[in-house]
Amino acid sequence: MTEDDRTRRLAEEQPPFARLMGLRLVSATPDRLVAEIEVVADLTNRNGTLHGGAVMAIADNLGGTATVLNIADDERTVTIESKTNFIRTVPVGDTVRAVTEPLHKGRTTMVWQTRIARGDGTLAAIVTQTQMVLRPGG
Numbered sequence: 001m002t003e004d005d006r007t008r009r010l011a012e013e014q015p016p017f018a019r020l021m022g023l024r025l026v027s028a029t030p031d032r033l034v035a036e037i038e039v040v041a042d043l044t045n046r047n048g049t050l051h052g053g054a055v056m057a058i059a060d061n062l063g064g065t066a067t068v069l070n071i072a073d074d075e076r077t078v079t080i081e082s083k084t085n086f087i088r089t090v091p092v093g094d095t096v097r098a099v100t101e102p103l104h105k106g107r108t109t110m111v112w113q114t115r116i117a118r119g120d121g122t123l124a125a126i127v128t129q130t131q132m133v134l135r136p137g138g
Contacts, residue, residue, distance in 0.1 A: 059114035063079065
């Protein structure tokens, strides 16, 4: 299996929660992931806009996926820190685009930044998170 085949397979193997949210991976490389999610009523808060927890879940899923693309098959990852800046709301019916890129890719931790934009391209949130790499027997 080539490295491109491995990346494609890992990127396509999204967890059930990502599928429940309706996350669609647009592209994935070890240094950049792009995904989209349509804002449906089930993902909103009481104000009718994208729930902050959904914003964080999108970024958390992408940060985990990005880390998986950068570690060995026998290694795992877990989020150990996450910080979100909410900038604008996103209404029902809009489609958000999330772009995840590395700030640091180390042996034991990786730090990812996810920029989440509304359909018109304006920034809705920035999430920075740290993933810890778990090695077998560790």
